[in-house]
Amino acid sequence: METRWFHAALAAATLVGCGDEPCPIGSIRAVDGLCYLFEADTGQRPPAPVQGLVVDLDADIRARVLPTSPLPALPASPSNRVADDPGAAALGEALFFEPRFSRSGQLSCASCHEPERFYGDGKRVAFGEELYPRNTGSLVNVAYYNWVLWDGGCDTIWCQANQPLENRHEMNADRMGVVHILASDAGLRSSYEMVFGALPDLSDTERFPEHARPDHLDPEGALNLDWEAMTSNDQVLVNTAFANVAKALEAYQRTLVSTESPYDTFVAGLAEEDAVQMSALSPAAQRGLVLFFGEAGCTRCHSGAHFASDQFVNVGLDTRSWLLYEDNGRFEAIEDLYEDTFVASGDYSDDREWGIQKLDGLEQTETMQAAFRVPTLRNLTHTAPYMHGGHFDTLAEVLGHYNRLEETTFEGVRDPRLAPLALSDAALGDLEAFLRSLSTEAAPRGRRR
Known part of the structure; x- marks a missing residue:
């Protein structure tokens, strides 16, 4: 029946x-x-x-909870003048699914940032043209981060967007080849020029070889030699177009926003004293909420409506067999922020002064050794495995780590603020129930799906 x-x-x-x-x-x-x-x-x-509200929320916890929903409007991206341009977002979406940019012609951004997996890949570490020993972060709500990548090695999304294109472990392409594809594809060229204006004339292959990129890892390789053979003016023309590719990719990624979780429904109900909306959180999740904002101290790192922060923390992890080399995290990334061509303080930024101010006073310290960005806790049920190296397959394992802190710290020194939670199994279950309530059912959907 x-x-x-x-x-x-x-x-x-x-x-x-x-x-x-x-x-x-x-x-x-x-x-x-x-x-x-x-x-x-x-x-x-x-x-x-x-069931409504079944736990006792004192005034202090209520005051902490209410500002964490809803997510605010997206922060501005001053160094990218087309960050919120619909035409740039449409171009960025086309580029995001474009496999011809990769060396093999088989990989696109979406190969590792799969829409069906909340723009992650469900793997411990990424595998593009080669193994890349870091976990692929979800792009959902990425625009709320102040620093991009696990180590914060980029200060904007557009700074990051070009890196996988040329990274030999990921797409292993080259900027000259990318710009040639843009110029030769009528649809992409038209979309690009509607947003950014005319592309340079690339027909002179003496000036603009088929493939070229700066490559400090292989200075005697053909890609680097062909790049250095170009005039500085021609390099600027190519870099400008390559930066614009990244800015379009950022415009698209800024549309990947997810806001409606059971937790958000609960907070709306709490604000209105609406029992039906507060029932969006189970009794276990409500007990976990009290732990999260109270005894467990999770908000020292995971704060605000994004349940993240600009902090970089060494959480005391050992290595894993699939992690191929030492990863110093934030410590090495500081150098990248001062050296990368496409940072917000650089020549291709639309607001260099903003980028310079962002870097003001930023310098390496020993506490940055093996420290990684505090990630968002939203949509955790869709983004396993967890941590920068895919160290844990389940939320229960993550909570078990923080409950005991028994691992030998492989690099650097564990953040002194961290102490074992020492919670009971029942309390850990409640905390996990709360964390699961921060997830929406489905990922944001772009125009192609």
């Missing part, structure tokens, strides 16, 4: 919808506050009954 749910008779629904009277016999009150009939022979169950 087909499963059928019926609203109770309109008069009855109107009578009991506010919860003043019990539901009629044979029906049950659901999370929307109305009564539903139930056909017992189907084995189906109605939505969970309204």
Whole structure:
């Protein structure tokens, strides 16, 4: 028999919808506050009954919870003048799914940032043209980060967007080849020129070889030699177009925003004293919320509506067999921020002064050894494995690490603020239930899907 749910008779629904009277016999009150009939022979169950707030939230915890939802408007990206341009986002989406940019012609940005996996890949570490020994971070809500990449080695999304294109472990392409593809593809060229203006004339292959890029790892290789043979003016023309590719990719990634989780529904209900909305969190998740904002001290790092922060923390991890070399995290990344061609303080920025101010006072310190960005906790159920090296396959394993802190720290020194949580198994279960409530059901959908 087909499963059928019926609203109770309109008069009855109107009578009991506010919860003043019990539901009629044979029906049950659901999370929307109305009564539903139930056909017992189907084995189906109605939505969970309204339980409202079942924990004691003191004034201090309420004051911490309420500002964490909803997510605010996206922060501006001053160094990218087309960051919120719809035409740039449309171009960026086309570039995001373009495999011809990779050396093999088989890989696009979407190969590692799969829309169906919340723009991650579900693997411990990335594998592009070669193994890349870091976990692929989700791009959902990436625009809320102040520093991009696990080590914060980029100060904007557009700074980061070009790196996988030329990284030999990832797409292993070259900027000259990318710009040639843009110029030779009528659709891409038209979309590009509508946003950025005319591309340079690349028909003179003496000036603009088919492939070229700066390559300090292989200075005697053909790619680097062909790049150095170009005039500085021609290099600037190519770099400008390559930077614009990255800016379009940023414009697209800024559209990948996810805001409607059970937690967000709960906070809206808390603000309005709405029992139906507060029922979006199970009793276990509500108990976990109290731990998260209270005894467990999680908000020292995971704060605000993004449940992240600009901090870089050494959390005391040992290495793993699939991690091929030492990774100094933030310590080495500081050098990248001062040396990269495409940072916000560089020549291809649309607001160099903003970029310079962002770097003001930033310098290497020993506490940065093997310190990595505090990631968002939103959408955790979709983004396993966890940590910068895919160290843990499950949330339970992550919580177990923080509960005991028994691993030998492979590099650097564990942040002294970290102490074992020493929670019971039941409390850890509640904390995990809360973390799961920060996830939305489906990833943001672009125009192609």
